[in-house]
Amino acid sequence: MSGGIAYVLDMNRDFEGKVNQEMVELSGIEDPTEIAFVRGLIEDHHHYTGSELAARILLDFTRALPRFVKVLPTDYKRVMQEEAVKAAEAKKAEYPLPILPGNPVRTLHEESKKREHQHEAREKKKDDLMDIEESVGDAKAEKKRSALVLDKTRGFMKYQRRAEKYRNAKTRTRDWQELSQRLNEDELKYQTARCMDCGVPFCQSDTGCPISNIIPKWNELVFQNQWKDALNRLLMTNNFPEFTGRVCPAP
Numbered sequence: 001m002s003g004g005i006a007y008v009l010d011m012n013r014d015f016e017g018k019v020n021q022e023m024v025e026l027s028g029i030e031d032p033t034e035i036a037f038v039r040g041l042i043e044d045h046h047h048y049t050g051s052e053l054a055a056r057i058l059l060d061f062t063r064a065l066p067r068f069v070k071v072l073p074t075d076y077k078r079v080m081q082e083e084a085v086k087a088a089e090a091k092k093a094e095y096p097l098p099i100l101p102g103n104p105v106r107t108l109h110e111e112s113k114k115r116e117h118q119h120e121a122r123e124k125k126k127d128d129l130m131d132i133e134e135s136v137g138d139a140k141a142e143k144k145r146s147a148l149v150l151d152k153t154r155g156f157m158k159y160q161r162r163a164e165k166y167r168n169a170k171t172r173t174r175d176w177q178e179l180s181q182r183l184n185e186d187e188l189k190y191q192t193a194r195c196m197d198c199g200v201p202f203c204q205s206d207t208g209c210p211i212s213n214i215i216p217k218w219n220e221l222v223f224q225n226q227w228k229d230a231l232n233r234l235l236m237t238n239n240f241p242e243f244t245g246r247v248c249p250a251p
Contacts, residue, residue, distance in 0.1 A: 029065065150190065165181050
C-alpha cells in the first residue's frame with residue numbers, strides 16, 4: 001500500500017474477479033511518474049530483501065508493467081480530487097497581479113523585496129559561520145554539506161559532462177597504470193548530478209542498458225557518497241561491473 005493506493009502484480013489475470021469493485025477502482029499504470037515510483041519500490045524491495053521475483057520483474061520490467069493493477073479506494077480518490085481542487089484554488093488565489101511601471105506600489109514592492117533579500121543574506125551569513133564552526137575536525141559533515149550544493153533537479157542542463165582525460169603517452173609508457181586520469185570525488189559528484197529524475201528513464205528501456213543496470217538509482221547513491229550501496233546496485237544486475245565499466249562510460 002502507498003497512501004491508500006495498492007499496486008498488485010496480477011500474474012494470472014484473475015485479480016479483477018476477486019475484488020469488490022463497489023469500494024475500489026481498478027486501473028493500469030500509465031503515468032510516467034507513477035511507473036517510475038512503482039519500479040523504485042520494486043528496486044528497493046529487491047535491494048533490501050534479495051527477492052528473486054523482484055529481480056525477474058526488474059529484468060523485464062517493460063513486459064511485466066501491463067500486469068500491474070492499481071487499486072484505488074473510491075473514498076480515497078474523492079479525497080484526493082477534493083485536495084487537488086483546493087490546491088488549484090489556493091494557487092490561483094496566490095497569483096500576483098503585474099505591477100505597472102511607475103506605480104508607487106511597485107516601489108513599495110521592490111523595497112519590500114530588497115529588505116527581504118537583505119534579511120535572507122544576513123541569515124545565510126550566520127548559518128555559514130555556524131557551519132564553519134561545526135565543520136572543524138568533522139570531514140564527513142563537510143563532505144555531506146558540499147554534496148547539497150549541487151542542483152540535481154536540472155543537473156543535465158547546468159553541468160558539463162566530466163570525462164576522464166588520457167594521460168600523456170610519454171608518461172604512461174613508463175608504467176603499468178591506467179591510460180586515463182580518474183575523476184576525483186568532486187568531479188564524480190558533478191557527473192552523477194547530471195542524472196536527473198526522468199520519470200521513465202531511457203537508460204532503463206528496451207533500447208537502454210543492455211544488461212539492465214539500474215543507472216538512476218546507482219547515480220543517486222554515488223551522488224550521496226553511498227559507494228557500498230552503489231556497488232550492490234550494480235551487482236544486482238551485473239556480476240562484473242568492473243569489466244563492463246571499461247566499455248560503458250556510465251559505471
